[in-house]
Amino acid sequence: MAEVELRAVRKSFGATKVIHGVDIKIADGELVVIVGPSGCGKSTLLRMVAGLETVSEGTIAIDGMPVNDREPKDRDIAMVFQNYALYPHMSVYDNMAYGLRNRGMDKAEIDRRVREAAKTLELAHLLERKPRQLSGGQRQRVAMGRAIVREPKAFLFDEPLSNLDAKLRVQMRVEIKKLQRQLGVTSLYVTHDQVEAMTLADRLIVMNAGVAEQIGTPMELYARPATTFVGGFIGSPAMNFFPARAANGRVELGGGIVLAMSNATAAGEVTVGIRPEHLTLGGADGVSLPIKVELIEHLGAEALVYGHLPGGAALTARIDGETDVALDAQLTLSVEPRHIHLFDKTSGRRVD
Amino acid sequence: MVEQRPLSKFVAHAILVAGIVIVAFPVYLTLIASTHEPADIVNGTMGLLPGHMGVTHYFDALFSGTKQIKSTPVLQMMGNSLVMALVIAIGKIAISIISAYAVVFFRFPFRMFFFWTIFVTLMLPVEVRIYPTYKVVADLGLLNTYAGLTIPLIASATATLLFRQFFLTIPDELVEAAQIDGAGPMKFFRDIVLPLSLTNIAALFVILFIYGWNQYLWPLLITTDSGMDTIVYGIRRMIVTSDANTDWHIVMATTMLAMLPPVFVVVVMQRLFVKGLVDTEK
Numbered sequence: 001m002a003e004v005e006l007r008a009v010r011k012s013f014g015a016t017k018v019i020h021g022v023d024i025k026i027a028d029g030e031l032v033v034i035v036g037p038s039g040c041g042k043s044t045l046l047r048m049v050a051g052l053e054t055v056s057e058g059t060i061a062i063d064g065m066p067v068n069d070r071e072p073k074d075r076d077i078a079m080v081f082q083n084y085a086l087y088p089h090m091s092v093y094d095n096m097a098y099g100l101r102n103r104g105m106d107k108a109e110i111d112r113r114v115r116e117a118a119k120t121l122e123l124a125h126l127l128e129r130k131p132r133q134l135s136g137g138q139r140q141r142v143a144m145g146r147a148i149v150r151e152p153k154a155f156l157f158d159e160p161l162s163n164l165d166a167k168l169r170v171q172m173r174v175e176i177k178k179l180q181r182q183l184g185v186t187s188l189y190v191t192h193d194q195v196e197a198m199t200l201a202d203r204l205i206v207m208n209a210g211v212a213e214q215i216g217t218p219m220e221l222y223a224r225p226a227t228t229f230v231g232g233f234i235g236s237p238a239m240n241f242f243p244a245r246a247a248n249g250r251v252e253l254g255g256g257i258v259l260a261m262s263n264a265t266a267a268g269e270v271t272v273g274i275r276p277e278h279l280t281l282g283g284a285d286g287v288s289l290p291i292k293v294e295l296i297e298h299l300g301a302e303a304l305v306y307g308h309l310p311g312g313a314a315l316t317a318r319i320d321g322e323t324d325v326a327l328d329a330q331l332t333l334s335v336e337p338r339h340i341h342l343f344d345k346t347s348g349r350r351v352d
Numbered sequence: 353m354v355e356q357r358p359l360s361k362f363v364a365h366a367i368l369v370a371g372i373v374i375v376a377f378p379v380y381l382t383l384i385a386s387t388h389e390p391a392d393i394v395n396g397t398m399g400l401l402p403g404h405m406g407v408t409h410y411f412d413a414l415f416s417g418t419k420q421i422k423s424t425p426v427l428q429m430m431g432n433s434l435v436m437a438l439v440i441a442i443g444k445i446a447i448s449i450i451s452a453y454a455v456v457f458f459r460f461p462f463r464m465f466f467f468w469t470i471f472v473t474l475m476l477p478v479e480v481r482i483y484p485t486y487k488v489v490a491d492l493g494l495l496n497t498y499a500g501l502t503i504p505l506i507a508s509a510t511a512t513l514l515f516r517q518f519f520l521t522i523p524d525e526l527v528e529a530a531q532i533d534g535a536g537p538m539k540f541f542r543d544i545v546l547p548l549s550l551t552n553i554a555a556l557f558v559i560l561f562i563y564g565w566n567q568y569l570w571p572l573l574i575t576t577d578s579g580m581d582t583i584v585y586g587i588r589r590m591i592v593t594s595d596a597n598t599d600w601h602i603v604m605a606t607t608m609l610a611m612l613p614p615v616f617v618v619v620v621m622q623r624l625f626v627k628g629l630v631d632t633e634k
Contacts, residue, residue, distance in 0.1 A: 052528050073534035085525035089547040098543070099533035146533075 002063030002153040003028055004049065004186055009058035011044055011210075018044055019210045021058065026154075026203075029184040031177075035197035035233070036207035043158055045207070046190045050156050051075050062153055073102075078147035079156040082163060084139045086131040086146075092118075093127040096145045110149075117145040120179070137168045144176070148183065155180070157189040161196060173199060194234055198222070206230045224341075228348040231273045231341055237304060239341070242272045242313040246342060255311030259287050259340060266342050266351040273341035276304065279317040283332040287340075291315055293329050305331070379611075386410070386604035393600045405601065413605040417586075420596040424578050426606050429586040433565055434613065436501050436582055440564030441557050443506035449549065452515035453541055457527070467516075474509040478570060486573055496577045505570060511556055518552050519545065551624070558621045562614045583610045 004026040011019040019041045026032045034042040047053040049060055051072035059066050067075045078099075086095050093114055100110045118124045121141040131139055140160060147155055160176070161169045177200055180187050191197050197204055198218045206213045206221065206229070214226040218234075225231035231239045244259075245252045246266040251259040253272065279289070291307035298321060305317045305325060317333055325331065342351050381400075385393050388403035417423035454460075455467045478485070485504045494500030522545070530540045571585045581589060587610060590603050 050528075050532065052531065072528075072532045077532070079529070079532050081525040081529060083523060083525050085523065085529035087526070087529075087544055089544075098535075102534035102539065146529075 002186055003061075004154050004188065005059075005061040005064075006045075006049070007059040007061070009045070009048065009055060009060060011041070011048060011053065011056045017210065019048075019056075022205070022207075022212045024205060024212070024215055026186055026188065028186055030202045031180050031187045031189060031200060032203050032205060033189045033191060033197040033201035034205045034207055035191055035194055037233075038192055039209075040207040041210040042190045042192075042205075042207045046156055046158055046188060049154075049188060050077055050079050076150075076153045077156055078150045078152040078154075079158065080140075080143045080147050080160045082159040084131070084143040084163075086139060086142055088131055091128050091130060092123060092134070092142050092145075095131065095142055096149050099146065099150055113149040113151070114145075117148045120148070121145050136164050137172060140164060140172055141175075144179070148179075153186065155185050155187040155189075157187065157191075159191055160189075161191070162193070169196070176200065194236065198234065204234075206233055208233075224350070225273070226350050228271055228273065228343045231343070235275055235277075237276045237316050237318065239273045239275050240313075240315050242274075242309065242311070242315075243345065244270050244272045246270045251340070251342070253289075253309065253311055253313070255309055257289060257309065257311065259335075259337070261337050261340060261342075266344075269345035270351065271343040271345050271348070273343060274335050274339065276316045276318040278335050278339035279315075279319070279333040280335070281319055281323060281331065281333060283334055287334050287337060289315065289333045289335070291317075291331050291333060293325055293327055293331055296325060296327065307331070382604050382607050386601060386608055388601065390597075390599060390601045393604070394597075409601050409605045410609070413602045413609065417606075418590045418599040418602045420599050421592055423590050424581050424586060426583065426586070426609055428579065429581050429583040429606075430609065430613070432498075432501075432580060433582040433584065433610075435498055436567065436571070437561045437564035437613070439498065439502040440505050440567075441560035443502065444508040444511050444560050445553055445556055447506060448508050448511035449515050449546075449553070452512050452519055453545060455512075456516055456519040457537070457540075470509050470512050472509075473507065474513070478505065482569070482573070489574060494574075496575050496580050498580075500574050501571060501580070501582075502564075505564070505567065508560075511560070514552065514556065515549065518549060522548065554621050554624045558618055561617045565614050 006022050006024050009019060009022045010017065022045060024032065034045060036042045044053055048055050051067065051070060055068045060068055062075060087098065090098065096114045096117060097110050100113065118127055121144060123141055123145060126134065126138060131142065134142065143160065161172055164172060173196055189200060201218050203215060203217055204221055205215050208229045214221055214230045221230055221234050225234060228241060232241070242253050246268065249261055251261055251270065251272060253259065289309060291309060293305055293307050295306040297304040300321055302318050302321045303323065305319055308314055343349060344351050384400060384402055385398060386409055387406035388398045389405060392398040413426045415425050415427060417425045451470060455463060489495065489500045489504060530544055535543060566584055567582065568584050571582045575581060583606065587603060587606055590606065591598050
């Protein structure tokens with residue numbers, strides 16, 4: 001167990017820069033999730049920590065020791081891959097034991113660790129099977145087992161759940177979280193799924209185009225997104241954005257709608273962000289948004305209402321599932337000022 | 353799709369049976385001829401049923417060969433052929449799996465140049481480069497040796513190419529997992545690449561063994577000592593065109609014997625091969 005530290009880590013493939021400097025210190029036993037859309041550099045970052053990609057600039061340190069020039073096997077990390085990467089010709093037992101044998105570990109100790117991990121992961125009855133005789137979830141557990149038996153300083157997960165079906169994904173997500181807590185191993189976890197990211201993470205790194213847009217706890221990111229990208233990426237359905245003008249604690253949305261935000265200091269062109277779940281039915285003074293209902297999606301407990309503001313901006317609202325709303329009806333929605341996010345129009349950065 | 357109707361079924365089977373008869377009849381005739389008196393074979397009075405000389409003829413063929421003109425005993429020729437076929441098959445597989453491993457998994461200068469160099473040799477079969485190859489073998493004093501018989505035929509672009517294609521299908525993640533598990537290049541080759549290639553090796557072994565066993569031109573050039581005769585070339589030597597009569601009964605028996613090892617290899621290896629195909633991952 002150890003700290004993992006990234007200092008100004010950059011990566012370029014030839015002239016193409018893919019990671020533009022990431023700094024983070026992952027505390028002992030912490031689970032940090034790197035989340036972002038495909039191509040944002042999140043896997044590359046993880047692979048640099050694993051030693052599968054070279055670091056172009058900056059330092060990666062595990063347990064205080066810079067490991068830039070160390071081979072993957074000498075970094076004392078274990079990785080769980082998206083396709084599990086189990087050795088197809090080896091039994092479950094051998095898959096887990098292989099890395100330990102290569103390290104010249106004592107046979108009895110290997111046996112003890114493999115059996116213990118198998119027990120934890122409920123694989124004990126499958127030890128003699130080959131990977132092809134296992135289901136997706138079981139393979140995933142074997143891949144986890146292979147990481148656990150190593151008792152490494154850090155776990156690296158590269159989208160480990162994306163090959164599983166939705167139900168199993170939720171189940172494995174819970175298992176991974178429990179296991180990580182129980183073992184207390186520092187972990188770095190890459191995913192493109194924001195729900196997975198929110199539920200698993202102690203802290204999140206939201207990556208976009210090679211830049212760490214924001215680093216923080218899931219609730220920090222949800223409550224105070226630093227950029228429009230983070231605001232739009234975290235939370236589902238995605239945050240509503242409207243172009244607006246801010247001045248003197250008032251935000252003009254166009255179409256005659258004005259939001260009163262007495263404590264806002266921003267001025268000039270801004271982007272307003274409001275989460276669908278923070279919109280409530282019924283008007284309120286200074287924060288009313290009239291829309292015409294164009295589409296309703298009933299999800300049971302809740303319903304999603306789609307419409308447009310008079311100014312032409314699209315809007316989604318999440319309302320109680322039992323509320324009776326008719327198609328084409330005119331609705332007035334309101335939002336508490338504290339749930340209104342303001343971002344600079346050009347840079348997309350948060351302004352308060 | 354084939355329709356499930358009696359008539360179409362009958363026609364399909366009739367064509368198959370006819371095909372089998374056409375292929376199998378000469379082999380059957382050879383087998384029958386090898387059990388008849390030499391005179392019956394030459395006179396054409398031999399029937400389609402087995403004669404009673406089988407054991408004697410095969411015994412003669414194996415341990416003394418033809419008598420009219422003295423040939424090498426078939427057992428010795430089979431030994432020569434076996435050495436040649438095995439060395440060629442194993443040598444080709446060993447060399448090509450290693451070169452394919454290098455080309456696929458390592459980054460070294462001129463990697464693609466070497467790959468293409470290997471590839472280009474595909475365009476030069478043994479027959480084309482036979483004179484220079486003969487010259488080299490002769491200058492090295494390898495005429496009438498097993499080394500001369502086998503080494504020039506070992507280099508194989510085809511097998512390298514096949515292994516390369518197979519190695520390219522091994523997912524990168526598997527390579528990386530092995531890297532993290534602390535398997536160096538040698539260990540990765542031995543513990544992962546080799547076991548995964550087993551079915552490919554079995555298939556290639558079958559093909560290459562038969563390729564080696566059936567060599568005719570190269571042994572013809574490289575061996576002058578009849579003690580080094582391979583069986584395929586040896587059969588040719590048994591058939592005389594002048595001065596004496598051909599011992600057709602021995603020739604027939606030898607032909608049957610020449611077919612046995614390749615059949616044996618196919619049957620044995622096919623099991624492993626099919627098992628591999630059925631068990632295969634993904």
